[in-house]
Amino acid sequence: MARDNDTRLASMTLLAAQTEFSEPGELALFIDESQVSLLEAQMDTRGYLRADQMAGAFQMLNSYDLLWSRMVNEYLLGERRPMFDLMAWNADATRMPAKMHSQYLRRLFLDDDLSKGRYPVKGRPVALGNLTLPMFCVGTQTDHVAPWRSVYKLHYLVPAEITFVLTRGGHNAGIVSEPGRPRRNYQIATREARGGYIAPEEWANTAPAHEGSWWPEWLAWFKARSGEMIKPPAMGAPRKGYKLLGDAPGQYVKEK
Numbered sequence: 001m002a003r004d005n006d007t008r009l010a011s012m013t014l015l016a017a018q019t020e021f022s023e024p025g026e027l028a029l030f031i032d033e034s035q036v037s038l039l040e041a042q043m044d045t046r047g048y049l050r051a052d053q054m055a056g057a058f059q060m061l062n063s064y065d066l067l068w069s070r071m072v073n074e075y076l077l078g079e080r081r082p083m084f085d086l087m088a089w090n091a092d093a094t095r096m097p098a099k100m101h102s103q104y105l106r107r108l109f110l111d112d113d114l115s116k117g118r119y120p121v122k123g124r125p126v127a128l129g130n131l132t133l134p135m136f137c138v139g140t141q142t143d144h145v146a147p148w149r150s151v152y153k154l155h156y157l158v159p160a161e162i163t164f165v166l167t168r169g170g171h172n173a174g175i176v177s178e179p180g181r182p183r184r185n186y187q188i189a190t191r192e193a194r195g196g197y198i199a200p201e202e203w204a205n206t207a208p209a210h211e212g213s214w215w216p217e218w219l220a221w222f223k224a225r226s227g228e229m230i231k232p233p234a235m236g237a238p239r240k241g242y243k244l245l246g247d248a249p250g251q252y253v254k255e256k
Contacts (some may be wrong), residue, residue: 002130003121011225013136013218015175016146019128019154020115021108025147030057036105043098051093058090058145086172115157128157132193136221138165138214140174152200161193163221165214166204179213186214 001009018024043049073079081087113119117127135158139148148166155162167174167186177184187207191198198206210217232248245251 002132003124003126009133011134011136011222012131013138014151014154015138016140016143016148016151016171017137018146018150019157020150021110021112022115023147023150024109025150026144027057027109031105031109033110036102036110039105040098040102043101047098049096049098049101051095054096055091055093086176089176090172115153128154129159131158132160134161134163134225136163136165136218138167138175138218140167140169140171142170143174145171149200152203155191156197159194161190161195163188163190164203164207165217166207167214177213177215179215181213184213185209185211186217188214188217 001007039049070081073081107113107119111118114126115128117125117129119126135154137151137154139146139151141148143151152164155164165186165188167177168184169175169177187204187209189203189207
């Protein structure tokens with residue numbers, strides 16, 4: 001959109017998202033040319049990556065919490081932890097379309113095409129340097145999937161204003177960190193548009209620290225850059241032969 005002078009977006013939010021992959025973290029232990037080629041061959045026969053394959057990859061990235069501790073507690077000690085919101089969400093795995101997953105691993109992860117200005121969209125490459133809209137970027141302290149120092153590299157890839165948050169927690173719990181959740185804290189600082197670069201270690205030593213959830217900061221940032229609130233559309237579109245069921249998100253999510 002920035003390349004084509006489409007200015008409909010007023011801001012952008014990135015949650016534990018890498019845009020430069022030269023230091024991707026522990027995933028580099030599992031992904032190389034041979035592994036990607038093997039996955040592509042498997043996906044080519046079925047058209048997607050199985051949900052259990054994706055779940056297994058995340059378990060290996062954080063094997064102590066997601067694999068071994070569970071095996072010890074449940075298999076050896078016979079103690080099953082009660083289900084809670086993040087555990088249920090994490091267990092809700094989904095398949096990945098073959099083309100999407102292949103492009104992510106090969107073009108972004110292995111070849112780093114996005115940060116190098118080589119990733120094509122509609123036949124022409126896009127450049128992160130074209131982004132000038134305000135950005136809200138969140139990194140998490142113990143992220144095994146997107147290490148916060150790698151996420152922080154956005155500061156030297158775009159000239160835009162960046163409000164960067166470093167919050168306690170990992171790839172999931174650091175993001176799903178609503179107000180009222182105990183033992184939460186975060187740091188936040190804004191780099192003005194075309195401002196100077198500060199190394200991540202210096203940023204961590206100087207950015208103001210706060211107790212609690214970073215969500216109110218995000219909400220205030222959004223309000224300052226948004227228009228009036230509008231009512232979301234009803235769930236589904238009434239068409240001939242179909243009955244409108246109700247407003248989003250639907251009644252089924254409220255059933256017990």
